[in-house]
Amino acid sequence: xxxxxxxxxxxxxxxxxxxxxxxxxxxxxxxxxxxxxxxxxxxxxxxxxxxxxxxxxxxxxxxxxxxxxxxxxxxxxxxxxxxxxxxxxxxxxxxxxxxxxxxxxxxxxxxxxxxxxxxxxxxxxxxxxxxxxxxxxxxxxxxx
Amino acid sequence: xxxxxxxxxxxxxxxxxxxxxxxxxxxxxxxxxxxxxxxxxxxxxxxxxxxxxxxxxxxxxxxxxxxxxxxxxxxxxxxxxxxxxxxxxxxxxxxxxxxxxxxxxxxxxxxxxxxxxxxxxxxxxxxxxxxxxxxxxxxxxxxxxxxxxxxxxxxxxxxxxxxxxxxxxxxxxxxxxxxxxxxxxxxxxxxxxxxxxxxxxxxxxxxxxxxxxxxxxxxxxxxxxxxxxxxxxxxxxxxxxxxxxxxxxxxxxxxxxxxxxxxxxxxxxxxxxxxxxxxxxxxxxxxxxxxxxxxxxxxxxxxxxxxxxxxxxxxxxxxxxxxxxxxxxxxxxxxxxxxxxxxxxxxxxxxxxxxxxxxxxxxxxxxxxxxxxxxxxxxxxxxxxxxxxxxxxxxxxxx
Numbered sequence: 051x052x053x054x055x056x057x058x059x060x061x062x063x064x065x066x067x068x069x070x071x072x073x074x075x076x077x078x079x080x081x082x083x084x085x086x087x088x089x090x091x092x093x094x095x096x097x098x099x100x101x102x103x104x105x106x107x108x109x110x111x112x113x114x115x116x117x118x119x120x121x122x123x124x125x126x127x128x129x130x131x132x133x134x135x136x137x138x139x140x141x142x143x144x145x146x147x148x149x150x151x152x153x154x155x156x157x158x159x160x161x162x163x164x165x166x167x168x169x170x171x172x173x174x175x176x177x178x179x180x181x182x183x184x185x186x187x188x189x190x191x192x193x194x
Numbered sequence: 195x196x197x198x199x200x201x202x203x204x205x206x207x208x209x210x211x212x213x214x215x216x217x218x219x220x221x222x223x224x225x226x227x228x229x230x231x232x233x234x235x236x237x238x239x240x241x242x243x244x245x246x247x248x249x250x251x252x253x254x255x256x257x258x259x260x261x262x263x264x265x266x267x268x269x270x271x272x273x274x275x276x277x278x279x280x281x282x283x284x285x286x287x288x289x290x291x292x293x294x295x296x297x298x299x300x301x302x303x304x305x306x307x308x309x310x311x312x313x314x315x316x317x318x319x320x321x322x323x324x325x326x327x328x329x330x331x332x333x334x335x336x337x338x339x340x341x342x343x344x345x346x347x348x349x350x351x352x353x354x355x356x357x358x359x360x361x362x363x364x365x366x367x368x369x370x371x372x373x374x375x376x377x378x379x380x381x382x383x384x385x386x387x388x389x390x391x392x393x394x395x396x397x398x399x400x401x402x403x404x405x406x407x408x409x410x411x412x413x414x415x416x417x418x419x420x421x422x423x424x425x426x427x428x429x430x431x432x433x434x435x436x437x438x439x440x441x442x443x444x445x446x447x448x449x450x451x452x453x454x455x456x457x458x459x460x461x462x463x464x465x466x467x468x469x470x471x472x473x474x475x476x477x478x479x480x481x482x483x484x485x486x487x488x489x490x491x492x493x494x495x496x497x498x499x500x501x502x503x504x505x506x507x508x509x510x511x512x513x514x515x516x517x518x519x520x521x522x523x524x525x526x527x528x529x530x531x532x533x534x535x536x537x538x539x540x541x542x543x544x545x546x547x548x549x550x551x552x553x554x555x556x557x558x559x560x561x562x563x564x565x566x567x568x569x570x571x572x573x574x575x576x577x578x579x580x581x582x583x584x585x586x587x588x589x590x591x592x593x
Contacts, residue, residue: 052505057505060502060505061505061506061509063575066574066575067575068580077577081538081539081542081578082537082538082539083538084499084518084527084538084539084542085499086577086578087577088577088580104575105575105576105577105580106575106576106577107497107498107499107576107577107578107579108499108502109499109500109501109502109518110501110502110505112499113502113575
């Protein structure tokens, strides 16, 4: 059902845990639907993401997409991190079963929520960044 | 542990070697069609009737009251739709429960679309149906009551005898989905006043794709499968003789060894429940503690999600199941866990372990050890657990 990459990122998740004094934290999803993702970012003065970690309550795909999302944003600038879409996460994991595509949406949204928190704290505006949505079900996956 | 630790006997069972052995001649030697006139056909017919008689005895029924089907789902569909349609002139109200198998629920949903009225009874926190609630739901136009013998997810055993007596007094047909109970609990259709009973071969060491429906003598239900005159004109289609012979053999053995096996399984079950409850914090047993199938362990582990547990258990060669949404392919967790009042997030963290005759104490302990390790590992990456620890507030505990 899952690709080898998904299984690898689920069984050996990268960047699990909390960050002390993170530049930004974002939590998305809700326990009712069975997925909650929280992403922590450490962003330096140049706007480069130095560290990205996560905690996730959810299925194998939710954990794997969180893990992959943190890998993908690490070392990127804030602007570049905005380009990490659900599709990019999904492709980096060699695909997801159709019923699990919403997990990749959640990962994208977690990145955005953490960046939003960072922008709020730093008092800056990140062009193109929308405030996080309450309900992930409102989001539509990016078309193939 | 090198071999697979199979903890999903409620899903299906490994076939009994004796049942496989019994089936084999009917594929290549005794392959005749039981409807044929020549002796090869008549021998098949004889085997068919012997199997019917063996099965009838296991539930104190007459041979003529057993009808072979393609499994539990067909039996449920047939019993409910067949009875509803046969009784439509008398009334169009059906009483069932919120925790039935989908084979029952979806058939009832379909009937609703066709103008039938269905009452889905609530259950209590242990999954028990109240006989009083059944009595109160009965109306002038009630024609069928369908309550499962034992629940497939949480193992709770329903008060079938009392409901049967009530239905008989009121002259209402009583169906029970006994797919999880048959071969595991003693069943006497006479004493329990059961009119229709569904069973499935692969839940007690028999083959898949075969089951039966008990229809009490004199009860009229419409046929679902039309065609030839098999099964006394009530269920068409050439009989799955190897399957039927295998099911009968498995049933004979399952019933003969039931008492001893149940005692063994219940001991392992209670040992596992005790260890899980004592060694893992924030857990909850789902289903009734004592009025429960001997082989069923169902627990919810707060702050973790079921599918993750299953994948990690699989990597330890343990086969289990969960009522989480992610394992059902929908966003909602199991309807049974919601019906017993679990909040969604607790239902998502459920784990069902169902034991069998081959389950050993060593396997039971190994499974508990693995669950313990996996729950700790998943909690360490759970934002819910993090919040719980940080806020140090008394989150509502379900246990």
